[in-house]
Amino acid sequence: MGEKGKVYLVGAGPGDPLLLTLRAKALLERCDVLVYDNLTNPEIRGWTREDCVHLNVGKTPGQHSFTQDEISEILISRAKENLLVVRLKGGDPFVFALCAEEMSALDHAGVKYEIVSGVTAALACAAYAGVPLSHREYGSSISFLTGHEDLKKESLRVDFAKFAEVGGTLCIYMGMSKLEEIVDRLLKGGLSPDKPAVVVSHGTLPKQRKVMCSLGELVTKTREDGLSAPAVIFIGNAVGLAKQVNWFEDRPLFGRRFVVTRSSAQNGEMKSRLQNMGADVLELPLIKILPTQNKKLVAEVFAGIATYEWAVFTSANGAREFLRIFFKAFKDIRSFGPMRIACVGEATASIFRAHNLEVELVPPTATAENLAQALVATDSLDSANVLVVSGNKNREVLVHLLESLGHAIVDQLPVYETDFAEVANSPDWQRYKKEGADGIIFTSSSTALSFVEQEEDLLLEQGARVPIHCSFGPETSKTLRENDLAVGLELKQPGIKEMIDALIEKFG
Known part of the structure; x- marks a missing residue:
C-alpha cells in the first residue's frame, strides 16, 4: 500500500474527514512521517500510528513558520532516511497547494513520489452550502482563482469583462484578507454589483457559515456577519440559485x-x-480506562470460571476488558462454561451478543438497583455463586442487594481501573x-x-x-x-x- 523512501503528496479534502479518499486514509495509517498544513483536520491526523512523527509546516499570512524550500528539504531528507512520508495538504494537492514546487524539488533530488488527489475546497464547500456552480441557463464555465497571488498579475490573466459576458462562476480561494480589493477589481473588470455572491466559511465542518448577497454588498455583509478564513468566495449567476437553508445546515443540532x-x-x-x-x-x-493491576485476583477467578452460575456486568468497559482477558486465557468460547449473563444495559449486552453469547437479563432501566432487583426476581440467587465484573470505582449497592435480598454468594472482579485524565x-x-x-x-x-x-x-x-x-x-x-x-x-x-x-x- 505504501513504499518506504517515498513521498506521498496527499489531498486532505476540505475538512470533513468523511471526504478523505480511501487511498489517503490507508497511507495515513501506515506513514512514518506526517508533514501537514494548518488547514488539515486534526481528526484526520489522528489516524496515524502512535509512533508517527508529526511536523506542522503550516503557513499563516504574515507569519510563515517554514519557507517552501525548507518544507521541500524536510520531505527529501526524511525520504532519504528510508521512511514513508505523507505530505498532507488541504483540499487537492494540485489546486493552489504548491504541489508543483514540491514535485520539482523531489525530481531534482531523485526522490520518488506519488500524488493522491483530494476533494478541492470550492467543489465541496459549494455542495455543503447548497451553492450551484453551473447551470445550463445561468452559467456553463467555472474559474478557480486565488486571493493570495498578486492582484495585478491575476487581473492580467483573467479578462473579467469577458467573464461577465460569458456568465460563468468565479471560485476564489484564500481571498478573505483581500476581499475589498478583489471586489473592487471585479467591479472595475465589468461585473455588475448585482451579480449574486456567496461566501462559505469553514465549509463542510459543523461550524460552517455563509453569507448570500450581491457582489456590491459582499464586503459589508461579510464583515457584519463576522465570517473568517478559511473561506471560499463564489460569484456568478448560477450562485444566485442557492437557498438560505440547505441539506447540511438543516439538521437538528447544526450550529450547536x-x-x-x-x-x-x-x-x-x-x-x-x-x-x-x-x-x-x-x-x-x-477519564482514562486502565487494565486492572490485581493480576492475582484475575487468575484466581478465571481458574474457577466454570463454578459461577451468573456473571453480572455493570458496564461496557467491564464487558470489553473481561472478554479481552478471557480470550487471552482461553482459545475456545466454550470455556465460558454454564454461566448465565446479566448486563446493566443494552450497550453492555451488545458486546456479548457480538460473540454469539446469550444475555439472559437486561433491566428496563440501566441502573445498579434495577439490575439487582431484576436478578433477585429470577429466584435463582439463593446460595448461588455470582461473579460481578466491574471497575475500581463502582458503587457497592449492587453487591449489597444481591447478598442481602438474593442471598447470593458474590465474588467481585474489578477488571479495569478508572483514573482522571x-x-x-x-x-x-x-x-x-x-x-x-x-x-x-x-x-x-x-x-x-x-x-x-x-x-x-x-x-x-x-x-x-x-x-x-x-x-x-x-x-x-x-x-x-x-x-x-x-x-x-x-x-x-x-x-x-x-x-x-x-x-x-x-x-x-
Missing part, C-alpha cells in the same frame, strides 16, 4: 457545540451520532476555553469528579459560550450538585441514543 468527556476509546459512537445530527463536537476525555493533554482543550460549548455531557460520576478536580484548567475566556451540564442519570447528577454544578439536562434512561434525543429536544 457539545463536549464529550468519556475516555478517548469510548467517545466514538456518541461523537459520530452528534456529528450526524449536525453538531460540532469537542473531545475532552476526563489530564484535560490539558486533550487536543480540543484550548478551543473549549476560547469558544466554550452549548453543553458538556457527563456519562458518570467519575467524569463529573474529574471536571471538578480540573475546573481551574477549564475556565472559559471572555465571550465563550457557557455550557449547561448534561447528565446521564441521577447518580451523575447527584455528584454534580454536590459540587455546586447545576444540572441543565438529566436522562431518565441512560444511553447514547437517549442523550442525543434529549439534546435535540432541548436545542434542536
